[in-house]
Amino acid sequence: MNAGQSRTRIQKKNRETILEAALDVFSSEGFRGATLDQIAATAGLSKPNVLYYFSSKEAIYTELLSMLLDTWLDPLREMDGAGDPLDEILDYVKRKLQMSRDFPRESRLFANEIVQGAPRILDQIAGPLRELVDEKAGVIRQWSDEGKIAVLDPYHLIFSIWATTQHYADFDIQVRSILRPEGDAHLDDAMDFLAGFFGRALRPDPD
Amino acid sequence: MNAGQSRTRIQKKNRETILEAALDVFSSEGFRGATLDQIAATAGLSKPNVLYYFSSKEAIYTELLSMLLDTWLDPLREMDGAGDPLDEILDYVKRKLQMSRDFPRESRLFANEIVQGAPRILDQIAGPLRELVDEKAGVIRQWSDEGKIAVLDPYHLIFSIWATTQHYADFDIQVRSILRPEGDAHLDDAMDFLAGFFGRALRPDPD
DNA sequence: AAATTGTTTGACCAATTGGTCAGGAAGACG
DNA sequence: CGTCTTCCTGACCAATTGGTCAAACAATTT
Numbered sequence: 001m002n003a004g005q006s007r008t009r010i011q012k013k014n015r016e017t018i019l020e021a022a023l024d025v026f027s028s029e030g031f032r033g034a035t036l037d038q039i040a041a042t043a044g045l046s047k048p049n050v051l052y053y054f055s056s057k058e059a060i061y062t063e064l065l066s067m068l069l070d071t072w073l074d075p076l077r078e079m080d081g082a083g084d085p086l087d088e089i090l091d092y093v094k095r096k097l098q099m100s101r102d103f104p105r106e107s108r109l110f111a112n113e114i115v116q117g118a119p120r121i122l123d124q125i126a127g128p129l130r131e132l133v134d135e136k137a138g139v140i141r142q143w144s145d146e147g148k149i150a151v152l153d154p155y156h157l158i159f160s161i162w163a164t165t166q167h168y169a170d171f172d173i174q175v176r177s178i179l180r181p182e183g184d185a186h187l188d189d190a191m192d193f194l195a196g197f198f199g200r201a202l203r204p205d206p207d
Numbered sequence: 208m209n210a211g212q213s214r215t216r217i218q219k220k221n222r223e224t225i226l227e228a229a230l231d232v233f234s235s236e237g238f239r240g241a242t243l244d245q246i247a248a249t250a251g252l253s254k255p256n257v258l259y260y261f262s263s264k265e266a267i268y269t270e271l272l273s274m275l276l277d278t279w280l281d282p283l284r285e286m287d288g289a290g291d292p293l294d295e296i297l298d299y300v301k302r303k304l305q306m307s308r309d310f311p312r313e314s315r316l317f318a319n320e321i322v323q324g325a326p327r328i329l330d331q332i333a334g335p336l337r338e339l340v341d342e343k344a345g346v347i348r349q350w351s352d353e354g355k356i357a358v359l360d361p362y363h364l365i366f367s368i369w370a371t372t373q374h375y376a377d378f379d380i381q382v383r384s385i386l387r388p389e390g391d392a393h394l395d396d397a398m399d400f401l402a403g404f405f406g407r408a409l410r411p412d413p414d
Numbered sequence: 415a416a417a418t419t420g421t422t423t424g425a426c427c428a429a430t431t432g433g434t435c436a437g438g439a440a441g442a443c444g
Numbered sequence: 445c446g447t448c449t450t451c452c453t454g455a456c457c458a459a460t461t462g463g464t465c466a467a468a469c470a471a472t473t474t
Contacts (some may be wrong), residue, residue: 048454052451159398163371190366242460252422424465424466427464433460435457436453439471440449440450
């Protein structure tokens with residue numbers, strides 16, 4: 001398949017269809033657990049036709065991963081060192097939880113990959129992701145130094161934001177088994193909880 | 208294989224060897240991704256011999272899961288409604304993080320299972336786990352009502368403890384890629400962070 | 415030592431899986 | 445229209461996988 005730019009109308013449509021189907025299958029079965037037959041069936045295409053658009057199962061997977069990583073990091077990128085510290089962090093929490101609500105499959109795709117040791121995305125994590133985190137950790141540290149928020153390790157703070165928000169996508173079935181919510185109502189409760197929780201934890205100590 | 212009690216010396220040893228090997232393989236590859244050949248090779252046994260002790264791949268997996276779930280919930284069981292509220296919760300956080308350090312494979316085994324929709328453990332989650340959580344959430348709610356800790360949704364508080372502590376086992380590779388720690392040193396930092404974090408968040412409001 | 419029971423394995427099997435290929439169907443284009 | 449390229453498929457293949465089985469081998473019991 002054409003590795004470069006030019007794509008016909010049909011190519012654009014079918015590649016999109018395949019990636020959408022692959023997201024479905026990979027996110028719920030993991031790379032090894034997903035089969036080309038499943039992906040093809042979900043996409044409504046024949047298996048050879050899927051392989052006409054992507055050279056291999058792995059090619060579909062890695063394309064998905066690299067396409068989605070950027071989107072995934074956008075909420076953190078938006079955190080603005082010039083804004084109000086507490087608002088910026090709480091807004092980040094909000095955006096991240098919103099992504100768990102809107103893109104749970106994407107979250108699970110990454111979760112699957114990382115739990116299994118990130119064999120096909122380690123470069124991206126040790127590279128761009130790490131750099132972004134380093135940068136934003138610097139911003140948070142400065143806010144701490146200026147007394148705008150409590151003094152807390154910024155890296156572990158970021159981890160705790162990832163963990164608490166992605167939990168609602170990755171462990172959705174567990175959350176639902178325990179809360180038995182109607183639809184997504186519990187995510188509003190989660191947002192209230194997290195706002196209160198991070199708000200309290202970040203409130204600066206009196207001098 | 209004998210489904211009942213009586214086991215010979217050799218049976219005990221080999222079943223244990225197989226389960227240990229299976230934990231290794233299942234936790235890093237997921238159910239579908241793991242193969243009997245891998246498990247047999249890791250255990251140092253032949254594949255038919257593995258199947259002499261367990262009737263199928265699935266039998267190994269479900270036995271592992273149900274064996275480990277109890278251990279997994281022990282830290283929460285220990286949380287004592289009669290103890291000092293803040294201490295009890297912080298001790299729970301500590302025990303849970305300790306489990307991420309000591310039993311990361313077990314954590315990843317559950318993570319894999321639950322991310323993929325918990326197809327073979329849903330009963331356990333909707334049953335015993337849910338009941339335990341309901342009970343402990345009641346305890347926490349009471350502490351809130353008595354003004355001993357801040358007023359926060361107890362279910363989401365428990366989720367946040369799970370999420371933040373298990374993160375260090377399940378997303379270990381990501382944490383390491385970002386922090387580049389020597390050995391497990393970062394887990395001590397994580398403990399300091401989480402103690403400060405939960406301590407601040409739970410501190411009751413002045414009346 | 416013989417008989418019985420428990421353990422191990424090589425050889426094998428059917429199903430699944432990722433991937434190939436020759437050729438046909440359908441668009442694009444002059 | 446005819447030609448050229450793109451798109452699609454049935455049939456096929458080799459490798460892998462979960463699982464079986466008869467027979468050999470080792471322990472234990474009598």
